[in-house]
Amino acid sequence: MKVLMVDVDGVLVHGRPGDGLHYCTYLERDLGLKREVLQEEFFRKDHWGDVVTGRDNLEPRLTSVLERIAPGLSASTLIDYWFENDSRLDQALLGDLAALRAKGIPMYLATNQEHRRAAYLMEKLDLSSYFDGIFYSAMLGYQKPAPEFFRLATERVGIEAHEIAFIDDYPANIEAARQFGWKAMHWTPTATLNDALAAFSQ
Known part of the structure:
Protein backbone atom coordinates (compact mmCIF):
# COMPACT_ATOMS: atom_id res chain seq x y z
CA MET A 1 0.00 0.00 0.00
CA ARG A 16 -25.80 15.40 12.99
CA PRO A 17 -22.93 16.73 15.15
CA GLY A 18 -24.82 16.41 18.42
CA ASP A 19 -26.35 12.97 18.13
CA GLY A 20 -25.30 11.29 14.86
CA LEU A 21 -28.87 11.13 13.54
CA HIS A 22 -29.51 11.58 9.82
CA TYR A 23 -29.44 15.25 8.86
CA CYS A 24 -33.06 15.07 7.69
CA THR A 25 -34.40 13.68 10.99
CA TYR A 26 -35.98 17.00 12.02
CA LEU A 27 -36.16 18.57 8.57
CA GLU A 28 -39.94 18.95 8.60
CA ARG A 29 -39.96 20.43 12.11
CA ASP A 30 -37.12 22.86 11.36
CA LEU A 31 -37.76 23.86 7.75
CA GLY A 32 -41.26 22.63 6.96
CA LEU A 33 -40.16 20.14 4.31
CA LYS A 34 -40.86 16.42 4.52
CA ARG A 35 -37.81 14.22 4.17
CA GLU A 36 -39.67 11.81 1.88
CA VAL A 37 -40.65 14.60 -0.48
CA LEU A 38 -37.09 15.92 -0.73
CA GLN A 39 -35.77 12.42 -1.35
CA GLU A 40 -38.32 11.66 -4.02
CA GLU A 41 -38.27 14.99 -5.83
CA PHE A 42 -34.55 15.78 -5.72
CA PHE A 43 -32.34 12.87 -4.73
CA ARG A 44 -34.22 10.05 -6.48
CA LYS A 45 -34.75 11.85 -9.77
CA ASP A 46 -32.33 13.02 -12.41
CA HIS A 47 -31.57 16.22 -10.50
CA TRP A 48 -29.07 14.75 -8.03
CA GLY A 49 -27.42 12.58 -10.65
CA ASP A 50 -26.57 15.66 -12.69
CA VAL A 51 -25.35 17.60 -9.66
CA VAL A 52 -23.22 14.87 -8.10
CA THR A 53 -21.42 14.21 -11.39
CA GLY A 54 -20.76 17.88 -12.08
CA ARG A 55 -23.16 18.32 -15.00
CA ASP A 56 -25.09 21.00 -13.09
CA ASN A 57 -24.60 23.09 -9.96
CA LEU A 58 -26.38 22.36 -6.71
CA GLU A 59 -28.09 25.65 -5.89
CA PRO A 60 -29.86 26.38 -9.19
CA ARG A 61 -31.04 22.79 -9.58
CA LEU A 62 -32.26 22.63 -5.98
CA THR A 63 -33.95 26.02 -6.39
CA SER A 64 -35.98 24.71 -9.32
CA VAL A 65 -37.18 21.78 -7.21
CA LEU A 66 -37.98 23.83 -4.10
CA GLU A 67 -40.09 26.25 -6.13
CA ARG A 68 -42.48 23.31 -6.62
CA ILE A 69 -42.31 21.45 -3.32
CA ALA A 70 -41.45 24.18 -0.76
CA PRO A 71 -41.85 27.64 -2.32
CA GLY A 72 -41.08 29.47 0.93
CA LEU A 73 -37.74 27.71 1.44
CA SER A 74 -34.59 28.96 -0.26
CA ALA A 75 -31.96 26.61 -1.61
CA SER A 76 -29.24 28.39 0.34
CA THR A 77 -31.10 27.85 3.61
CA LEU A 78 -31.56 24.15 2.90
CA ILE A 79 -27.95 23.70 1.79
CA ASP A 80 -26.65 25.35 4.97
CA TYR A 81 -28.95 23.18 7.07
CA TRP A 82 -27.82 20.03 5.25
CA PHE A 83 -24.10 20.69 5.49
CA GLU A 84 -24.21 21.76 9.14
CA ASN A 85 -26.33 18.78 10.16
CA ASP A 86 -24.31 16.22 8.21
CA SER A 87 -20.92 16.91 9.73
Missing part, protein backbone atom coordinates in the same frame (compact mmCIF):
# COMPACT_ATOMS: atom_id res chain seq x y z
CA LYS A 2 1.45 3.30 -1.13
CA VAL A 3 -1.72 5.40 -0.86
CA LEU A 4 -4.89 5.12 1.23
CA MET A 5 -8.23 6.30 -0.17
CA VAL A 6 -11.04 6.94 2.34
CA ASP A 7 -14.77 7.37 1.75
CA VAL A 8 -16.61 10.17 3.58
CA ASP A 9 -20.27 9.51 4.41
CA GLY A 10 -20.70 6.40 6.51
CA VAL A 11 -16.97 6.20 7.23
CA LEU A 12 -15.67 9.59 8.35
CA VAL A 13 -18.94 11.53 8.64
CA HIS A 14 -21.98 10.29 10.52
CA GLY A 15 -24.94 12.64 10.53
CA ARG A 88 -20.27 14.63 12.72
CA LEU A 89 -16.66 13.49 12.31
CA ASP A 90 -15.31 10.18 13.60
CA GLN A 91 -12.53 11.69 15.67
CA ALA A 92 -11.10 8.31 16.69
CA LEU A 93 -10.69 7.27 13.06
CA LEU A 94 -9.23 10.66 12.15
CA GLY A 95 -6.67 10.24 14.91
CA ASP A 96 -5.69 6.80 13.65
CA LEU A 97 -5.45 8.10 10.08
CA ALA A 98 -3.27 11.00 11.19
CA ALA A 99 -0.89 8.60 12.92
CA LEU A 100 -0.63 6.49 9.78
CA ARG A 101 -0.11 9.53 7.58
CA ALA A 102 2.68 10.69 9.90
CA LYS A 103 4.48 7.47 8.96
CA GLY A 104 4.56 8.60 5.34
CA ILE A 105 1.39 7.14 3.80
CA PRO A 106 -0.38 9.73 1.60
CA MET A 107 -4.14 9.85 2.07
CA TYR A 108 -6.98 11.04 -0.12
CA LEU A 109 -10.73 11.22 0.21
CA ALA A 110 -12.57 9.23 -2.48
CA THR A 111 -16.22 10.18 -2.33
CA ASN A 112 -19.45 10.93 -4.17
CA GLN A 113 -19.94 14.68 -3.62
CA GLU A 114 -20.95 17.79 -5.49
CA HIS A 115 -18.59 20.77 -5.58
CA ARG A 116 -19.93 22.81 -2.67
CA ARG A 117 -19.98 20.04 -0.10
CA ALA A 118 -16.56 18.83 -1.21
CA ALA A 119 -15.24 22.31 -0.46
CA TYR A 120 -17.14 22.36 2.85
CA LEU A 121 -15.57 19.08 3.90
CA MET A 122 -12.05 20.20 3.10
CA GLU A 123 -12.32 23.79 4.35
CA LYS A 124 -15.05 24.14 6.98
CA LEU A 125 -14.55 20.69 8.51
CA ASP A 126 -10.78 21.06 7.98
CA LEU A 127 -10.27 17.65 6.41
CA SER A 128 -7.55 19.25 4.31
CA SER A 129 -5.42 19.04 7.48
CA TYR A 130 -5.75 15.26 7.49
CA PHE A 131 -5.69 14.41 3.77
CA ASP A 132 -3.43 15.19 0.85
CA GLY A 133 -6.41 15.84 -1.41
CA ILE A 134 -9.85 14.72 -2.49
CA PHE A 135 -11.19 12.83 -5.49
CA TYR A 136 -14.93 13.34 -5.79
CA SER A 137 -17.59 12.54 -8.32
CA ALA A 138 -18.41 16.07 -9.49
CA MET A 139 -14.69 16.64 -10.10
CA LEU A 140 -14.22 13.39 -12.01
CA GLY A 141 -17.56 13.34 -13.83
CA TYR A 142 -18.43 9.86 -12.55
CA GLN A 143 -19.69 8.56 -9.24
CA LYS A 144 -18.76 5.36 -7.49
CA PRO A 145 -19.19 2.51 -8.30
CA ALA A 146 -18.54 3.45 -11.94
CA PRO A 147 -15.15 2.04 -12.99
CA GLU A 148 -14.26 5.42 -14.50
CA PHE A 149 -14.19 6.91 -10.99
CA PHE A 150 -11.47 4.51 -9.94
CA ARG A 151 -9.57 4.85 -13.20
CA LEU A 152 -9.45 8.64 -13.04
CA ALA A 153 -8.52 8.69 -9.35
CA THR A 154 -5.73 6.21 -10.05
CA GLU A 155 -4.41 8.26 -12.95
CA ARG A 156 -4.42 11.45 -10.90
CA VAL A 157 -2.61 9.97 -7.93
CA GLY A 158 0.01 8.61 -10.32
CA ILE A 159 0.64 5.08 -9.07
CA GLU A 160 -0.47 1.57 -10.00
CA ALA A 161 -3.96 0.42 -9.01
CA HIS A 162 -2.67 -2.43 -6.84
CA GLU A 163 -0.71 0.09 -4.75
CA ILE A 164 -3.91 1.82 -3.61
CA ALA A 165 -5.90 0.78 -0.53
CA PHE A 166 -9.48 1.91 0.03
CA ILE A 167 -12.12 1.85 2.75
CA ASP A 168 -15.83 2.43 2.02
CA ASP A 169 -19.10 1.46 3.67
CA TYR A 170 -20.97 0.59 0.46
CA PRO A 171 -20.42 -2.99 -0.79
CA ALA A 172 -20.90 -2.10 -4.48
CA ASN A 173 -18.09 0.44 -4.22
CA ILE A 174 -15.80 -2.10 -2.61
CA GLU A 175 -16.50 -4.63 -5.34
CA ALA A 176 -15.92 -2.07 -8.10
CA ALA A 177 -12.66 -0.95 -6.51
CA ARG A 178 -11.44 -4.54 -6.26
CA GLN A 179 -12.41 -5.17 -9.86
CA PHE A 180 -10.24 -2.23 -10.86
CA GLY A 181 -7.32 -3.52 -8.83
CA TRP A 182 -7.48 -1.53 -5.62
CA LYS A 183 -7.14 -3.27 -2.27
CA ALA A 184 -10.48 -2.51 -0.65
CA MET A 185 -12.17 -3.19 2.67
CA HIS A 186 -15.85 -2.89 3.52
CA TRP A 187 -16.11 -0.47 6.46
CA THR A 188 -18.67 -1.29 9.16
CA PRO A 189 -19.66 0.53 12.39
CA THR A 190 -17.37 -1.73 14.43
CA ALA A 191 -14.38 -1.63 12.07
CA THR A 192 -11.04 -0.07 12.98
CA LEU A 193 -8.14 1.16 10.90
CA ASN A 194 -6.06 -1.73 12.24
CA ASP A 195 -8.67 -4.13 10.83
CA ALA A 196 -8.30 -2.45 7.45
CA LEU A 197 -4.52 -2.52 7.51
CA ALA A 198 -4.57 -6.22 8.39
CA ALA A 199 -6.95 -6.91 5.50
CA PHE A 200 -4.79 -4.96 3.07
CA SER A 201 -1.69 -6.97 4.01
CA GLN A 202 -3.29 -10.31 3.22
Whole structure:
Protein backbone atom coordinates (compact mmCIF):
# COMPACT_ATOMS: atom_id res chain seq x y z
CA MET A 1 0.00 0.00 0.00
CA LYS A 2 1.45 3.30 -1.13
CA VAL A 3 -1.72 5.40 -0.86
CA LEU A 4 -4.89 5.12 1.23
CA MET A 5 -8.23 6.30 -0.17
CA VAL A 6 -11.04 6.94 2.34
CA ASP A 7 -14.77 7.37 1.75
CA VAL A 8 -16.61 10.17 3.58
CA ASP A 9 -20.27 9.51 4.41
CA GLY A 10 -20.70 6.40 6.51
CA VAL A 11 -16.97 6.20 7.23
CA LEU A 12 -15.67 9.59 8.35
CA VAL A 13 -18.94 11.53 8.64
CA HIS A 14 -21.98 10.29 10.52
CA GLY A 15 -24.94 12.64 10.53
CA ARG A 16 -25.80 15.40 12.99
CA PRO A 17 -22.93 16.73 15.15
CA GLY A 18 -24.82 16.41 18.42
CA ASP A 19 -26.35 12.97 18.13
CA GLY A 20 -25.30 11.29 14.86
CA LEU A 21 -28.87 11.13 13.54
CA HIS A 22 -29.51 11.58 9.82
CA TYR A 23 -29.44 15.25 8.86
CA CYS A 24 -33.06 15.07 7.69
CA THR A 25 -34.40 13.68 10.99
CA TYR A 26 -35.98 17.00 12.02
CA LEU A 27 -36.16 18.57 8.57
CA GLU A 28 -39.94 18.95 8.60
CA ARG A 29 -39.96 20.43 12.11
CA ASP A 30 -37.12 22.86 11.36
CA LEU A 31 -37.76 23.86 7.75
CA GLY A 32 -41.26 22.63 6.96
CA LEU A 33 -40.16 20.14 4.31
CA LYS A 34 -40.86 16.42 4.52
CA ARG A 35 -37.81 14.22 4.17
CA GLU A 36 -39.67 11.81 1.88
CA VAL A 37 -40.65 14.60 -0.48
CA LEU A 38 -37.09 15.92 -0.73
CA GLN A 39 -35.77 12.42 -1.35
CA GLU A 40 -38.32 11.66 -4.02
CA GLU A 41 -38.27 14.99 -5.83
CA PHE A 42 -34.55 15.78 -5.72
CA PHE A 43 -32.34 12.87 -4.73
CA ARG A 44 -34.22 10.05 -6.48
CA LYS A 45 -34.75 11.85 -9.77
CA ASP A 46 -32.33 13.02 -12.41
CA HIS A 47 -31.57 16.22 -10.50
CA TRP A 48 -29.07 14.75 -8.03
CA GLY A 49 -27.42 12.58 -10.65
CA ASP A 50 -26.57 15.66 -12.69
CA VAL A 51 -25.35 17.60 -9.66
CA VAL A 52 -23.22 14.87 -8.10
CA THR A 53 -21.42 14.21 -11.39
CA GLY A 54 -20.76 17.88 -12.08
CA ARG A 55 -23.16 18.32 -15.00
CA ASP A 56 -25.09 21.00 -13.09
CA ASN A 57 -24.60 23.09 -9.96
CA LEU A 58 -26.38 22.36 -6.71
CA GLU A 59 -28.09 25.65 -5.89
CA PRO A 60 -29.86 26.38 -9.19
CA ARG A 61 -31.04 22.79 -9.58
CA LEU A 62 -32.26 22.63 -5.98
CA THR A 63 -33.95 26.02 -6.39
CA SER A 64 -35.98 24.71 -9.32
CA VAL A 65 -37.18 21.78 -7.21
CA LEU A 66 -37.98 23.83 -4.10
CA GLU A 67 -40.09 26.25 -6.13
CA ARG A 68 -42.48 23.31 -6.62
CA ILE A 69 -42.31 21.45 -3.32
CA ALA A 70 -41.45 24.18 -0.76
CA PRO A 71 -41.85 27.64 -2.32
CA GLY A 72 -41.08 29.47 0.93
CA LEU A 73 -37.74 27.71 1.44
CA SER A 74 -34.59 28.96 -0.26
CA ALA A 75 -31.96 26.61 -1.61
CA SER A 76 -29.24 28.39 0.34
CA THR A 77 -31.10 27.85 3.61
CA LEU A 78 -31.56 24.15 2.90
CA ILE A 79 -27.95 23.70 1.79
CA ASP A 80 -26.65 25.35 4.97
CA TYR A 81 -28.95 23.18 7.07
CA TRP A 82 -27.82 20.03 5.25
CA PHE A 83 -24.10 20.69 5.49
CA GLU A 84 -24.21 21.76 9.14
CA ASN A 85 -26.33 18.78 10.16
CA ASP A 86 -24.31 16.22 8.21
CA SER A 87 -20.92 16.91 9.73
CA ARG A 88 -20.27 14.63 12.72
CA LEU A 89 -16.66 13.49 12.31
CA ASP A 90 -15.31 10.18 13.60
CA GLN A 91 -12.53 11.69 15.67
CA ALA A 92 -11.10 8.31 16.69
CA LEU A 93 -10.69 7.27 13.06
CA LEU A 94 -9.23 10.66 12.15
CA GLY A 95 -6.67 10.24 14.91
CA ASP A 96 -5.69 6.80 13.65
CA LEU A 97 -5.45 8.10 10.08
CA ALA A 98 -3.27 11.00 11.19
CA ALA A 99 -0.89 8.60 12.92
CA LEU A 100 -0.63 6.49 9.78
CA ARG A 101 -0.11 9.53 7.58
CA ALA A 102 2.68 10.69 9.90
CA LYS A 103 4.48 7.47 8.96
CA GLY A 104 4.56 8.60 5.34
CA ILE A 105 1.39 7.14 3.80
CA PRO A 106 -0.38 9.73 1.60
CA MET A 107 -4.14 9.85 2.07
CA TYR A 108 -6.98 11.04 -0.12
CA LEU A 109 -10.73 11.22 0.21
CA ALA A 110 -12.57 9.23 -2.48
CA THR A 111 -16.22 10.18 -2.33
CA ASN A 112 -19.45 10.93 -4.17
CA GLN A 113 -19.94 14.68 -3.62
CA GLU A 114 -20.95 17.79 -5.49
CA HIS A 115 -18.59 20.77 -5.58
CA ARG A 116 -19.93 22.81 -2.67
CA ARG A 117 -19.98 20.04 -0.10
CA ALA A 118 -16.56 18.83 -1.21
CA ALA A 119 -15.24 22.31 -0.46
CA TYR A 120 -17.14 22.36 2.85
CA LEU A 121 -15.57 19.08 3.90
CA MET A 122 -12.05 20.20 3.10
CA GLU A 123 -12.32 23.79 4.35
CA LYS A 124 -15.05 24.14 6.98
CA LEU A 125 -14.55 20.69 8.51
CA ASP A 126 -10.78 21.06 7.98
CA LEU A 127 -10.27 17.65 6.41
CA SER A 128 -7.55 19.25 4.31
CA SER A 129 -5.42 19.04 7.48
CA TYR A 130 -5.75 15.26 7.49
CA PHE A 131 -5.69 14.41 3.77
CA ASP A 132 -3.43 15.19 0.85
CA GLY A 133 -6.41 15.84 -1.41
CA ILE A 134 -9.85 14.72 -2.49
CA PHE A 135 -11.19 12.83 -5.49
CA TYR A 136 -14.93 13.34 -5.79
CA SER A 137 -17.59 12.54 -8.32
CA ALA A 138 -18.41 16.07 -9.49
CA MET A 139 -14.69 16.64 -10.10
CA LEU A 140 -14.22 13.39 -12.01
CA GLY A 141 -17.56 13.34 -13.83
CA TYR A 142 -18.43 9.86 -12.55
CA GLN A 143 -19.69 8.56 -9.24
CA LYS A 144 -18.76 5.36 -7.49
CA PRO A 145 -19.19 2.51 -8.30
CA ALA A 146 -18.54 3.45 -11.94
CA PRO A 147 -15.15 2.04 -12.99
CA GLU A 148 -14.26 5.42 -14.50
CA PHE A 149 -14.19 6.91 -10.99
CA PHE A 150 -11.47 4.51 -9.94
CA ARG A 151 -9.57 4.85 -13.20
CA LEU A 152 -9.45 8.64 -13.04
CA ALA A 153 -8.52 8.69 -9.35
CA THR A 154 -5.73 6.21 -10.05
CA GLU A 155 -4.41 8.26 -12.95
CA ARG A 156 -4.42 11.45 -10.90
CA VAL A 157 -2.61 9.97 -7.93
CA GLY A 158 0.01 8.61 -10.32
CA ILE A 159 0.64 5.08 -9.07
CA GLU A 160 -0.47 1.57 -10.00
CA ALA A 161 -3.96 0.42 -9.01
CA HIS A 162 -2.67 -2.43 -6.84
CA GLU A 163 -0.71 0.09 -4.75
CA ILE A 164 -3.91 1.82 -3.61
CA ALA A 165 -5.90 0.78 -0.53
CA PHE A 166 -9.48 1.91 0.03
CA ILE A 167 -12.12 1.85 2.75
CA ASP A 168 -15.83 2.43 2.02
CA ASP A 169 -19.10 1.46 3.67
CA TYR A 170 -20.97 0.59 0.46
CA PRO A 171 -20.42 -2.99 -0.79
CA ALA A 172 -20.90 -2.10 -4.48
CA ASN A 173 -18.09 0.44 -4.22
CA ILE A 174 -15.80 -2.10 -2.61
CA GLU A 175 -16.50 -4.63 -5.34
CA ALA A 176 -15.92 -2.07 -8.10
CA ALA A 177 -12.66 -0.95 -6.51
CA ARG A 178 -11.44 -4.54 -6.26
CA GLN A 179 -12.41 -5.17 -9.86
CA PHE A 180 -10.24 -2.23 -10.86
CA GLY A 181 -7.32 -3.52 -8.83
CA TRP A 182 -7.48 -1.53 -5.62
CA LYS A 183 -7.14 -3.27 -2.27
CA ALA A 184 -10.48 -2.51 -0.65
CA MET A 185 -12.17 -3.19 2.67
CA HIS A 186 -15.85 -2.89 3.52
CA TRP A 187 -16.11 -0.47 6.46
CA THR A 188 -18.67 -1.29 9.16
CA PRO A 189 -19.66 0.53 12.39
CA THR A 190 -17.37 -1.73 14.43
CA ALA A 191 -14.38 -1.63 12.07
CA THR A 192 -11.04 -0.07 12.98
CA LEU A 193 -8.14 1.16 10.90
CA ASN A 194 -6.06 -1.73 12.24
CA ASP A 195 -8.67 -4.13 10.83
CA ALA A 196 -8.30 -2.45 7.45
CA LEU A 197 -4.52 -2.52 7.51
CA ALA A 198 -4.57 -6.22 8.39
CA ALA A 199 -6.95 -6.91 5.50
CA PHE A 200 -4.79 -4.96 3.07
CA SER A 201 -1.69 -6.97 4.01
CA GLN A 202 -3.29 -10.31 3.22
